[in-house]
Every structure is written in C-alpha cells, then in structure tokens.
Amino acid sequence: MSRAQPEQQAPPVQKLRIQYAKRGRLRFTSHRDVSRAIERAVVRARIPMAYSSGFHPHPRISYAGASPTGAASEAEYVELGLAEALDPAGVGRELDAALPDGLDVVAVADSATSRGGSLSDLLTGSRWRIDLGSGEGLDEAVRAFLEAESIVVERMTKKGLRSFDCRAAVVSLRVADDGALDLLLEHAVPAVRPDDVLTGLREATGWTAPRQALLTRVAQGSLDRGTGELADPLAAR
The missing domain is CATH 3.30.70.580 (Pseudouridine synthase I, catalytic domain, N-terminal subdomain)
Structure with missing residues (x-):
C-alpha cells in the first residue's frame, strides 16, 4: 500500500x-x-x-x-x-x-x-565591543596584530580541532576611550569569533588577556569593507 x-x-x-x-x-x-x-x-x-x-x-x-x-x-x-x-x-x-x-x-x-x-x-559583518577590565599593554598588542599579514589560531569545532587565519576577517580593531576593544569582523568560513581575535592577540604579540572578557555584538549587517559601515538589514528598500 x-x-x-x-x-x-x-x-x-x-x-x-x-x-x-x-x-x-x-x-x-x-x-x-x-x-x-x-x-x-x-x-x-x-x-x-x-x-x-x-x-x-x-x-x-x-x-x-x-x-x-x-x-x-x-x-x-x-x-x-x-x-x-x-x-x-x-x-x-x-x-x-x-x-x-x-x-x-x-x-x-x-x-x-x-x-x-x-x-x-544581508548579514555579512558584525561590530563587537569587548570589555576587558584591564587594558595594560593593549595598544601595543593591537598595533602589532594589525601589522601582521596572517595570524593562525586553533579552535575546537564540531568537526574537531581546526586552524584558521583570524587576522583576515578583522576589518578594524581599536582601543576605545574607556579601554574596551572595538572590533569589526567580516563573516567568513570558518567563522572568526571575537574570542579568536583575543587568542590571536595573545599568541601573536604575547599580550596577556584577562580571564573574564565580556563580548557584546553591537551591530550586524551588510558590510562595506571600504567604508567599514554596516547596512541595517531592516532598512527600507
């Protein structure tokens, strides 16, 4: 039947x-x-x-x-x-x-x-705020990170331990006036996360990241790499 x-x-x-x-x-x-x-x-x-x-x-x-x-x-x-x-x-x-x-x-x-x-x-990039609590040596670490052409980090994923370049996805990275990190990431495959960037900062520059870092996605949208702007995905046509 x-x-x-x-x-x-x-x-x-x-x-x-x-x-x-x-x-x-x-x-x-x-x-x-x-x-x-x-x-x-x-x-x-x-x-x-x-x-x-x-x-x-x-x-x-x-x-x-x-x-x-x-x-x-x-x-x-x-x-x-x-x-x-x-x-x-x-x-x-x-x-x-x-x-x-x-x-x-x-x-x-x-x-x-x-x-x-x-x-x-419409979601090809994200802006993140990373509150660290302590920013000692952070300016120098950010400068060294941005000057590097490639920074390979490892992260355990569902498919096992993977290595990838976390520097390529970083469009901009700066230390804000209050000591937090302002990070603009392009969405990539595999996805690069803010904690991967912290790992890259540590491994590439020797900077010691605090144990507790509060990650907050501030915005997400269509990324214009040239201007660093994120277009609102809910905006009218």
Missing part, C-alpha cells in the same frame, strides 16, 4: 524580520535554547504562523548570524513566516511580552519593504 502524500501547506502570506537582543545572563544561553524560547513565545503570543509541507510540518522560522554562547548581543535576527498579514509593530509587542527577560525585541520590519535578498545574505 502506498503511503499517503502529506498535505501541501500554503506559502507564507507575510515574512517579518525581527531584531532582538540577548542580554544579561541570557548571554550564556545556547542558540538551540534561544530558538526554543522564541518558538514557545510565538505560540504564547498566538502569532498565526505558516508551516512547512511534509510529514512533520514545522513553523516557518529561520535564524541567521547567531552569536556564540557566552556573548551578549544587541543585534540578533530571526524571520517569521506568517499565515496572515499583521501589523509588524503589533507582532513585535506581543512577541516581546511572551519572551523571557533578557531576550528583547528591538525592531520588526516586513521583508517586502526591507532591503532585498535573504536575511542571511
């Missing part, structure tokens, strides 16, 4: 792109746990979601450019596919009220009126 074909679901009527923040203790939450929290919040907020086709339909929620566990962020992004058209601001308020403290909706935009391209295509 042939197996019955699954019902085909209608495509989304509307796609909403949502910028949200990951703050406080929630920075220690993994991306998997964050995605579960968002999916539960969508149900609690009674947002009419579109679903995928197949034997196991799931709500059309897509994520892009998630920050690593342990990092705070003011610029995380998710896209919701809706079964009916709604006011983006209203959806943002309902979702924000349903999310746990520390996951906060920052902005919402209709993809139909936002910049063209998929959400992942």
